Amino acid sequence: MVYLTRKTTRGQQYWYLVKSFKFNGRVEKVQHYIGPEKPDDDEQGRLKAVYGPELELAAVERMVKASADMFRTPYLDLKALKGLQRLKFLRRAMKRLQPPAALARESQRLELQAVHGNLLLTSEPLAREQTEAILLHDRAPAGVPLTRVLEILALRRLHHEAGERVARLDRRTILKMHQELREGQGDGGLLRQESASLPGSAFVPPPPVLVEDELEALLEWWHEPSPLHPFERAALFHHRLLQLRPFTAGNGLVARLLLEGMYARAGLPAPLWQREDRSSYLSALVAGDRGDRGRLISGFWKMYRQQHYAGVRGELDVLPAEPRQAHLEAF
Template sequence: MARKSWRGSIFTCLAVVVFVVSLCPFSLWSHVLRILAEHTQLASMQAVIRSSTIYVVFQKIIGTPTKSPFTLPKCLLPAGETYNPEYAFISDLIRLRNYRPGKSNYFQKSFSRVATSSSREAQSSFLLAIKQQALGRSKVALKLLKHAAQLDPNNAVILTALGEALEKDWDDVKENNLNSRQSRVSALSVKKSSALKSSVPEENLVAAESLYARALIENPQYQKATKNQRRTRPVVEQFDQQRLKNIDQKVARFYLVPESNPGLRLVKIEHYFQHIYHSNAIEGNTLSLAQTRAVLETRIAVGGKSLQEQNEVLGLDAAFRFLNTTLLKGSSAPIEVNDLLELHRRVLSFVDLTEAGRFRKTQVFVADHTPPAAELIPQLMDELMTWVNSEEAAELHPIEQAALAHWKLVYIHPFYDGNGRTARLLMNLILMRVGFPPAIIRKEDRHLYYETLKTANIGDVRPFIRFITDCAERTLDDYLVAAYGSSVVDVRAQGPAEISLPAPTSLTPITSAIQFAPPPNFLLAPEKPTWSEMPSPLPFNTLRETSLGKGGDLPEVIYSN
């Protein structure tokens, strides 16, 4: 009788369990099955253990991150590392993202993602894209995958599928170009053949490799993304290194331009105004380029615009002059934290004197990024400046070093306001100290600028480095076009006949062979207006500068009605 009662209890419990399970939404089981399918793809027992729930919970409790903290290009890897290395300073910085005094990292993030309408729509688009790929409609499938990735940008499976589609598109274009070149090889010269080879759109492969990296950030155990990134990464590294070599050659060509070149002098002055205009416009300043130039040249306020916006122009002008006249004079001296504080003091000198040149004292939140706690800022800034002046940073390409310093400062977010403008000043200071022209981040690229910063914050800084590379090369091209009428890299074909340039291999031998070396202050500031040149005051408030001390000291500004 007791045995029958025991069996009845078991059947009753099983019936209750089946009933409760049947009440769960079907999407839950589809999600579980998808996770199990990914789990069975893991190749080794070690990977199976690392993906288990108990291992993840244990790692979260002891505080070790389960996500890959940083993904670096080959030029940034420590010696001997070839894949997904630990880069001490940056990985430590990433770990501070969820740090809060008195709270454990265990509670900072939830273990699972809640399904939303966007993620469900993304899943539908993904499945439809798979069907379109099976039918051979690769273009339609690519559009659907891009749509799915926009709806659910943290889905490792969708990101990997989109990367594979972009990689296939790159392979198809490459194969078509190769076939075309082979069919016309008898009619093509070597020069034209190399031009065809360089016409292969490398952007798709670079984007594919970046998507694999993002997928691994979201799911480090996803084997398909790991395999794809290991396959594409060496090719992308070659693209990145070749791009930097081309820029080095352009810098060498730029140094062949004498300072007396009128086109170069004019473009330097124009770029000075553009630097101030675009750096302020990125932060929301509504003054146009012409209005910015008028404020700088006349020191007279522009009608219809707030004084705060015009004061932002004056502050950035004072910061640029301090950078030119003081920080670039002793180019061999290390950059110190106090130098950044002085730059920031000038950036906000006409806007907020109480916070100018001072670190923030409380926690701030910037969109979906939470900067480190305020009490950590002095230590982090000391570490940042130590890294900027270290041999490790000096071994990087100047553009990479400047881009990383820019991102690190924005990540720390040490000030209440003016972080972006100060970071761009630091970036250009690093570039100009080694002989590179300063880079302009244009207002039109604001969205891409913030997107690449966001990608860097989650673990992959290479898209941001490539973005800064684009900006630096664009500025360099402007200088070359002004001096030569062309930005072609072929120095021997386009440069002055009396100059012979040795084959460049890195920045150091380039600078040692320079014959016409311009001064380090590429930003040529306009001359200061005198009192006799000042126009008559307008009916509204006017701003007039009476003096500018040595070393870019803050000018005295008179407000008159």
């Protein structure tokens, strides 16, 4: 919380606004000097409204600096790692500071963007108006088959559950997600039994007889300790899963839902894909197919940074103008 405190040096009083926060089990503080005179109650309220967001950002930056050095990676540079950590801590602050009604509205907005964005990267994207009709108005648009409506409703549900699903990620989890997405289409939850190809890439997915073993190997890799940032590991997992192409259809939707869940487990918001991201997304995956992990991860980072630009940069406008005060918060 942000509170007023006094310090006395050689008989002289100095008044500060202080924000306390917990990080790595320790209580930390950031402060802003007010002056030698104690402000009255009205002035205190005004000062907290003016300087509270700045103190929140100062606390975030303190945590960013301490946490970004924890990762050892040949892929993302320190600036990118700090951007990801900044976004993570700002997201926590936003959840704590926003009034419940505003938080619910923001959650609905991001839900629509995440679901529609996932669809935009498919070969048959829907218009935004069609997605809105299904998600916001419970109406099936003309010309959209029932199986597609069910797919979008499943995407919304799985968007909210992705973090929990990834927490217990195994082969059964992935098959169950695919089954829910492909309801009524006959192939849900079934590994492919035929050869596959990756359009636009020279990489050849493994034959059907090896898909299950390769999927288990990927999951084993995921659960191993790693010095990489979770964002990097999520991109690598996402790419490898798409290389395996474990299902006849729906691979991209499942892989992007898992990516959302991995971000959520790391405290990061979901990707907000745009139509113009499709080319960059495919280019990053093709770079990964050539064995260029650096270009794969940097490609994903550039798209994600643009999608969450204000949060990555730590801009003041990201925080509510009049944050609610809370007790000592644990990050």
